[in-house]
Amino acid sequence: MSLRFARWTGCACALLILAGCGGTVRMEPPVPEGAAVAACKHLGERLPQKLDGADRVESTPASPYVAVWGEAQIALRCGVPRPVTMAATDQVPEIDGVAWFPDPTRPTLFTAIGREAYVEVTISQEHTPQNVLIDLAAPIKAALP
Template structure:
């Protein structure tokens, strides 16, 4: 548990350092395949330039499967694996027609499920998850059947 916390803290510090430099925000891109990869590329084209008041910024390494807003305050990764913490019996809330699984261990992590690809969104505490997920619902529904 301590190792996981230390690793998370290290990642958070790295994001803050990169964000403070005014450069691209480091986000590890997923590697979807086949129909999931095609759907994720479509999603990337439909994502807003501004999300909950934060402007879209570049990420590194560059990837069609990653989008970042603010100084890494909001990060989206399309084509991630199924959430490991999600059980078949979990009740998953729907927001504007998209089911978002809230990670029980990381309260800032949400994953859309039941579509061509899983979409993971990390939302910093300075943003309202409901607002962010509502704004992402239309592009997710349009790109990921």
């Protein structure tokens, strides 16, 4: 397995562990490259302070590529690698103009694809994925051509 996959897996596990903790949420930021750097920073400026009823909270280390709501009930990382489980022939649903790859091995993980950068969103069972993805569609479309 690649180092990126190992980092991604570690981040996903940390998110699940921290889902019930209070205070600042520890979240490993991605390392976008090329045009994705500016696009992800632009996305970070457009994200809502409240998402599906959850308030945005701080994450550590601070990063313009990470946003967290409700003590890690919802987490977004912009500039992640292409999903390793996504095949070129996969059909993906489009929600409000954004194509989302639902990870078949992790039903709480969705990745916006077909944009300047991949945007990974993890949604806990306390929230309705469609509501979250609809609310994220406008900022994603505006920031990531």
